Amino acid sequence: MRIRFTKMQGAGNDFVVLDETAGPLGLTPGQYRFLADRHFGVGADQILSVRPSPAAGVDFQYVIHNADGGEVEQCGNGARCFMRFVRERGLTDKDVVRVQTLSGVIAPRMNGDGRVTVDMGPPVFEPARVPFDTAGLDPQPDGGWHTWHLALSTEADEPIVAVAVLSMGNPHAVQLVDDIETAPVAEQGPRIEHHPRFPQRVNAGFLQVVDRTHVRLRVFERGAGETLACGTGACAAVVAGIRLGQLDHRVDVETRGGILTIEWAGDEADPVLMTGPAVTVFAGEIEVPDEL
């Protein structure tokens, strides 16, 4: 099957974007993995599908697959690229669109300076909705909220990591570190991602607080590994930092791929707003093997 695609990136988190407004391509998980493959395919952290509105009051549907081929609920950097994509292809002339995702409706807005602001909706803290299995585990008070102490294995000398756990539509476990450059992302990331207390796996964030309005962040993403930036991860990290009493309500998040600005007023029902870049890199065509 020969398909057209657009390669995009948001703070270095990169995507293959597919225009499926004329109908779904019907790709398999293996074909998504092929498109994401950096040697045999196009190469991307996620594959984003743009589909027609599923309901009144919503402009588009947004379907997200990780590089491992699995469909997921939400992608923040992808949402900004989604907005640039539908504007550049003339699929809409609106400055704000409402987009249905697996985890609900989000509202990206194209700003005059070319950056995109996305209303990502409110965070979710209830463990069962993350989902996070807290059986036999007690929350550990921390700065007016709490963290959970996760044993990374049954070995006695294995580290216990204190994580803040929440969902931005997708699951996140955020730990505070002194310096992201020396944080054990490669070593602990996969173990946290696959920890048995996260039945849907989890995105593992490593957050360094520089001051109350500036943080540095690395994320080992579920289904993709460490990425240069994670939009929902930045949202989750700032919300966690605010709840732990360490951050103000508007924070610049320095990622390896660029700066994201996150705002959250602080009540559970308040939406999280994420602002950042969205760049079209190139468009192309590729022959996708049928048998994958």
Ligand SMILES: N[C@H](CCC[C@H](N)C(=O)O)C(=O)O
């Ligand atoms: N790896 C994530 C999906 C992509 C999120 C990230 N690329 C973002 O910008 O939010 C997950 O499995 O939940």
